[in-house]
Amino acid sequence: MPEEKKKISLGFYAFWAASMVGIVLISLLFFYLGMQSLNSNNMNDALLNILMGIAGIGIAAKVAYDMVKAKLAFQEEKQEILTELHCPKCGRKMLRPFKEGDYVGKVAQDKCPQCGTSMAIVSVFAKVPKQKKKSFFTSSSGEKA
Numbered sequence: 001m002p003e004e005k006k007k008i009s010l011g012f013y014a015f016w017a018a019s020m021v022g023i024v025l026i027s028l029l030f031f032y033l034g035m036q037s038l039n040s041n042n043m044n045d046a047l048l049n050i051l052m053g054i055a056g057i058g059i060a061a062k063v064a065y066d067m068v069k070a071k072l073a074f075q076e077e078k079q080e081i082l083t084e085l086h087c088p089k090c091g092r093k094m095l096r097p098f099k100e101g102d103y104v105g106k107v108a109q110d111k112c113p114q115c116g117t118s119m120a121i122v123s124v125f126a127k128v129p130k131q132k133k134k135s136f137f138t139s140s141s142g143e144k145a
């Protein structure tokens with residue numbers, strides 16, 4: 001099991017989540033200060049603090065958006081479409097990469113390796129293959145030289 005990968009990505013997400021929480025908290029603090037200034041009719045401070053707060057939330061939202069986008073692209077890249085074949089004669093099952101034109105129920109060109117009968121497609125699905133060496137998220141942080 002890729003135990004280490006799990007730890008790396010957990011650490012990464014913990015760090016990311018902590019950063020997000022930090023940014024949001026600071027933004028809320030600015031909002032709070034802005035509201036205090038509003039109450040004491042200090043319009044300049046109020047405006048400045050509220051603007052800082054909005055900017056902070058904006059940064060947090062942008063970072064979150066980028067992260068989700070990168071994560072999705074990353075997952076897509078790792079996905080592999082597989083076709084599952086089934087031999088109607090001897091019942092043997094086989095997986096192979098998806099080929100264009102495959103659909104469930106189709107009799108494929110593939111012959112059963114056991115008895116030579118044409119195999120039928122029983123399912124087509126996306127599978128995340130075993131992890132490659134490293135995710136690009138971890139490559140920037142703390143890599144050994």
Ligand SMILES: [Zn+2]
Pocket residue numbers: 087088089090091092112113114115116117
């Ligand atoms: Zn067979």
